[in-house]
Amino acid sequence: MKTLSLLSTALIITILQSTASTAPTATKYKHQWRRPGAGSVVSHSTNPNDDPYHDYIAILSDDEVRPWGDIFDEMGFSTQGSTKKTHSLGVSLSGKPSYNMTSYDVSGIRTFGKNLRAFTIHMRESEAEAMEDNPSIISLERSQKREWAVVPGSAKIQPPLPPADQGVRRFEIRKRQDAQVWVQQGNAPWNLQRLSCQHRIDAKGRLPTDLKYNYRFEQDAGKGVDVYVVDSGINVDHVEFQGRARMMFSYFGKVDDDVGHGTHCAGTIAALHYGVAKNVNIWGIKVGDSNGVNGEAIVAGIDAAITRHNQRKTQPDFMGSVISMSIGTAPPQQSDFMILQKAVQAGMHASVAAMNSATDACNFSPGAFSQQIPIINVGAADINDTRAAFSNFGKCVDIYAPGVSIVSTFNNNATGIASLDGTSMACPAVTGIIADELVRNPKLRLDPAAMKKHILGKALKGVIKPDNVLTGAELLINNGFPGDP
Known part of the structure; x- marks a missing residue:
C-alpha cells in the first residue's frame, strides 16, 4: 500500500x-x-x-x-x-x-x-x-495535533502589581530631539527592557521575574493595528487589556481561555504593563483548549482572520494586520503552509514560534516555511543574551527574542499574572514590534516581505552566538531606541 x-x-x-x-x-x-x-x-x-x-x-x-x-x-x-x-x-x-x-x-x-x-x-x-x-x-x-510552544511546567503565578497601578498608566513622558513623544516605563518586566536597549541587561541584583526594569517606547506604539492571536483564547476581562481585547473566533463553541497560554501571549503583545505595543486591537482566534490544538482549527481560524483583514483594509482607519502564532508541530504541515501563504498574499504579517525541542527548526511547522514565505520565525533567548537551552535553532530561525521567565497576563483572574518559558513567549514580542513598525512605516502595511526585511535590519547583530553546528540567525529583536535606559 x-x-x-x-x-x-x-x-x-x-x-x-x-x-x-x-x-x-x-x-x-x-x-x-x-x-x-x-x-x-x-x-x-x-x-x-x-x-x-x-x-x-x-x-x-x-x-x-x-x-x-x-x-x-x-x-x-x-x-x-x-x-x-x-x-x-x-x-x-x-x-x-x-x-x-x-x-x-x-x-x-x-x-x-x-x-x-x-x-x-x-x-x-x-x-x-x-x-x-x-x-x-x-x-x-x-489531521495532526499541534502543541503550545511553551515549556511544560514552567508556569509560575506571580504577585500582581499594587492595586493602585493595576490598569493605570503611570509612565514618564519624554521627547526626543526630533520632537517625537516617547515613554519610559519603570515597572516593566526584563524582556521589555531588552527590546529597547542596545546592550545586555545588568540585572543589578534583580530577579528576571521582578517588575523593576525600564522600557522605552513611542507613545503611539501599535495604535490602531489589528493583531490576531491564534491560540487558546484570551481573558478579555483582564484589566491590562483596557477593553482592547475581543474574541472573534472559536472552533469549539466556547471562547474562554481555559489554558492561559493565549492570555499570556496576548499580554506580551499588548498589555498595559507587560506588552510591547500597548495600543493595538487584540482579536482572539481560539484554535485550542485544554484538550489540545486542532490542525483544522488553525486553518479555519486564520481563514477567519483573513476574511476580516480583507474587510478592514478598505476602511480609512486600517493600520495593518499581524498574526501571532505560538503553536507548532513536527513534521511541517501542508495546511499550515497553505493558510499562511494565503494570509501573507492578502497583506497580513505573521510571527510564529520556532518551538522548543533544542534542534533544527526546519523540522517544525509552521516555522520551517519562513524560508519560502515572509513569516518571521522566532527563537528564544534568556536575560544573558544566550539562546535558551530549549529553543530550536538553525537557518529557519529568523530572529531571537526574550523567552525565559517572561511575566505577562494570565487567565486566573482579572489582575492575574504568571511567568512562563518558551518560544511561545518570544514570538509575541516580535508581533508587538511588527505592530509598532506598522504605525511608523505606513508604506509597509500590506507588504510582509518588506516588513520582514525591515525588522531583521533593525535587529541587534551578532548578539546570539551560535553554539551548535547548525548556524543561523544571530539577531536579537530591538525597537531601535539608542543607548540603554
Missing part, C-alpha cells in the same frame, strides 16, 4: 504553481473516488488493522468554486436529504456572527474556509489514497 506522507516544502510550492495553471474547469471533473463504506478503489488486506481509519484535512484548489453539495455528490456522497448545519463562530463588533462554518451529516464531513476552502473527514488510508487523485483537491493530509 502506498503510504501517505507529507510533501516537501519545495514540492508543495511546485504543486501550488502547477495547479494554478493546469487545474481543470468544473465541467471537466470526473468521478474518481467512492465514499467510505462503498468499497475501496484501492486493493488492500482484509485485516482492518492494515487499513486503519484516520481524520484527514482536504484543501480544495482555488479553481474549485462549485457549491459543497455538488462537490460531495461528485465524490459519491448523496447530500440529498442530509442535514446541513451552519455554525456561527465568533461575534463581530456589530453583534452579528463574524464567521460561519458548515457541516454535513454524511460521514462526519465538516467544511470550512472562505479564502482557503477545506473539509475534514474520517476515512480509511486506502480511501484517502484514492482521494488524492481527485483533481479538485490540492492538498490531503492526516
Whole structure:
C-alpha cells in the first residue's frame, strides 16, 4: 500500500504553481473516488488493522468554486436529504456572527474556509489514497495535533502589581530631539527592557521575574493595528487589556481561555504593563483548549482572520494586520503552509514560534516555511543574551527574542499574572514590534516581505552566538531606541 506522507516544502510550492495553471474547469471533473463504506478503489488486506481509519484535512484548489453539495455528490456522497448545519463562530463588533462554518451529516464531513476552502473527514488510508487523485483537491493530509510552544511546567503565578497601578498608566513622558513623544516605563518586566536597549541587561541584583526594569517606547506604539492571536483564547476581562481585547473566533463553541497560554501571549503583545505595543486591537482566534490544538482549527481560524483583514483594509482607519502564532508541530504541515501563504498574499504579517525541542527548526511547522514565505520565525533567548537551552535553532530561525521567565497576563483572574518559558513567549514580542513598525512605516502595511526585511535590519547583530553546528540567525529583536535606559 502506498503510504501517505507529507510533501516537501519545495514540492508543495511546485504543486501550488502547477495547479494554478493546469487545474481543470468544473465541467471537466470526473468521478474518481467512492465514499467510505462503498468499497475501496484501492486493493488492500482484509485485516482492518492494515487499513486503519484516520481524520484527514482536504484543501480544495482555488479553481474549485462549485457549491459543497455538488462537490460531495461528485465524490459519491448523496447530500440529498442530509442535514446541513451552519455554525456561527465568533461575534463581530456589530453583534452579528463574524464567521460561519458548515457541516454535513454524511460521514462526519465538516467544511470550512472562505479564502482557503477545506473539509475534514474520517476515512480509511486506502480511501484517502484514492482521494488524492481527485483533481479538485490540492492538498490531503492526516489531521495532526499541534502543541503550545511553551515549556511544560514552567508556569509560575506571580504577585500582581499594587492595586493602585493595576490598569493605570503611570509612565514618564519624554521627547526626543526630533520632537517625537516617547515613554519610559519603570515597572516593566526584563524582556521589555531588552527590546529597547542596545546592550545586555545588568540585572543589578534583580530577579528576571521582578517588575523593576525600564522600557522605552513611542507613545503611539501599535495604535490602531489589528493583531490576531491564534491560540487558546484570551481573558478579555483582564484589566491590562483596557477593553482592547475581543474574541472573534472559536472552533469549539466556547471562547474562554481555559489554558492561559493565549492570555499570556496576548499580554506580551499588548498589555498595559507587560506588552510591547500597548495600543493595538487584540482579536482572539481560539484554535485550542485544554484538550489540545486542532490542525483544522488553525486553518479555519486564520481563514477567519483573513476574511476580516480583507474587510478592514478598505476602511480609512486600517493600520495593518499581524498574526501571532505560538503553536507548532513536527513534521511541517501542508495546511499550515497553505493558510499562511494565503494570509501573507492578502497583506497580513505573521510571527510564529520556532518551538522548543533544542534542534533544527526546519523540522517544525509552521516555522520551517519562513524560508519560502515572509513569516518571521522566532527563537528564544534568556536575560544573558544566550539562546535558551530549549529553543530550536538553525537557518529557519529568523530572529531571537526574550523567552525565559517572561511575566505577562494570565487567565486566573482579572489582575492575574504568571511567568512562563518558551518560544511561545518570544514570538509575541516580535508581533508587538511588527505592530509598532506598522504605525511608523505606513508604506509597509500590506507588504510582509518588506516588513520582514525591515525588522531583521533593525535587529541587534551578532548578539546570539551560535553554539551548535547548525548556524543561523544571530539577531536579537530591538525597537531601535539608542543607548540603554
